[in-house]
Amino acid sequence: MSLPPRLRRWADRLADEGHQVYITLTRNRTAMIRIQTLSRRKTSIRLHEHFAEAPLSVLRDLAKFILHRDNTAWKRVVAYSQNITIPPDPNRPVAIQTQGIYFNLARELTFVKKKYFDEHLAARITWGKRGNPQRKKRRSIRFGSWHEDEKLIRVHPLLDQEWVPKEFIRYLIYHELCHAVAKPHQDAQGRHRVHHADFKQLEAQYPNFKEMEKLSQEIFNRLIRERL
Numbered sequence: 001m002s003l004p005p006r007l008r009r010w011a012d013r014l015a016d017e018g019h020q021v022y023i024t025l026t027r028n029r030t031a032m033i034r035i036q037t038l039s040r041r042k043t044s045i046r047l048h049e050h051f052a053e054a055p056l057s058v059l060r061d062l063a064k065f066i067l068h069r070d071n072t073a074w075k076r077v078v079a080y081s082q083n084i085t086i087p088p089d090p091n092r093p094v095a096i097q098t099q100g101i102y103f104n105l106a107r108e109l110t111f112v113k114k115k116y117f118d119e120h121l122a123a124r125i126t127w128g129k130r131g132n133p134q135r136k137k138r139r140s141i142r143f144g145s146w147h148e149d150e151k152l153i154r155v156h157p158l159l160d161q162e163w164v165p166k167e168f169i170r171y172l173i174y175h176e177l178c179h180a181v182a183k184p185h186q187d188a189q190g191r192h193r194v195h196h197a198d199f200k201q202l203e204a205q206y207p208n209f210k211e212m213e214k215l216s217q218e219i220f221n222r223l224i225r226e227r228l
């Protein structure tokens with residue numbers, strides 16, 4: 001991707017101040033902005049292409065951070081990046097894989113929707129991709145995630161085990177569907193809140209919620225122990 005003139009000019013102004021920035025535009029939705037200090041006067045910046053349209057104030061704040069390590073300015077840049085909504089890329093179809101060895105996620109999703117929400121709730125589900133086998137010991141596993149753009153739940157493939165209770169899979173789906181209903185918002189301090197009070201209240205309505213939380217920890221411990 002070539003650099004839009006606006007960002008080019010912005011970089012040139014920083015260069016005038018004696019600071020060289022190397023900008024790469026990305027379509028990375030999870031890391032909208034990544035800054036790497038190369039030296040005192042050189043910084044590499046990976047930006048989501050949406051930043052090319054950012055308000056001037058945001059670009060100024062970013063410059064303040066790069067030139068003067070102004071953390072207040074940086075917070076405003078982060079707040080801006082968290083509020084960007086990017087329409088889903090229609091050219092990137094999602095591969096849906098619901099049939100596992102032990103669980104059929106489509107069946108469980110239908111069950112959970114009907115029982116606790118609305119069977120017409122817009123939500124799809126898939127097993128996530130298995131990453132490369134990790135040589136390093138795992139320290140975290142994200143069991144599930146909700147992708148609002150795609151209205152999609154991804155479930156970690158490690159959970160497709162004989163010993164994982166079906167009830168846990170259902171609880172996990174319930175948690176992710178709570179995200180579809182109790183959407184993230186910004187609090188008074190401008191922080192992006194995902195598991196906010198409304199969310200937690202809804203989540204806690206799940207039968208045996210406390211037991212499910214405990215089970216979640218036990219499953220996690222076992223997966224770590226078995227180095228899967």
Ligand SMILES: [Zn+2]
Nearest residue numbers: 175176179195
């Ligand atoms: Zn969550």
